[in-house]
Amino acid sequence: MQIPLQITFRDMEPSEAVTANIEEKARKIEHFAENITSCRVTVEAPHKHHHKGRLFAIKVDITLPGEEIVVTRSPDQDHAHEDVYVAIRDAFNAARRQLEEYVRRRRGKVKHHESARG
Numbered sequence: 001m002q003i004p005l006q007i008t009f010r011d012m013e014p015s016e017a018v019t020a021n022i023e024e025k026a027r028k029i030e031h032f033a034e035n036i037t038s039c040r041v042t043v044e045a046p047h048k049h050h051h052k053g054r055l056f057a058i059k060v061d062i063t064l065p066g067e068e069i070v071v072t073r074s075p076d077q078d079h080a081h082e083d084v085y086v087a088i089r090d091a092f093n094a095a096r097r098q099l100e101e102y103v104r105r106r107r108g109k110v111k112h113h114e115s116a117r118g
Contacts, residue, residue: 001030003038010044012054018043018084025092029062032099037063041091043084056084058091067102071095 005026007019026039042059062069073091 001026001036001039006038006040008040008042010042012043012045015084018088021085021088025088029092029096029099032096033064033103035065037065039063041088043088045084055082056087058087060091060095062095062099064099064102069095069098069102071098 005023007014007022009015009018022041022043026041029039030036038061040059040061042057042061044057044059045054058071058073060069060071071091071094073087073094
């Protein structure tokens with residue numbers, strides 16, 4: 001990455017363990033596309049419910065030449081995101097899939113879907 005990884009924590013205390021987990025995930029996605037310019041990750045714990053744990057929202061914003069990939073995993077989408085590591089894993093998995101598609105497009109290997117037959 002040309003610009004160092006940026007990690008922001010909102011409505012929660014920064015965590016060295018969470019930071020290390022995000023850094024590891026960011027290193028792994030660099031293998032899918034070497035030309036990543038920057039990667040910004042936001043970890044947010046927006047609500048604290050009395051009957052549930054905190055649901056984490058993760059945003060991964062990756063900048064590449066001619067493209068920006070933004071993945072947001074909101075807490076209302078999956079209660080498994082009460083675990084910050086699960087939320088981070090899901091967000092980076094989605095980012096990886098989008099990076100793989102970006103690389104395919106750049107190489108001219110675009111998937112063609114069959115047209116619907118009527």
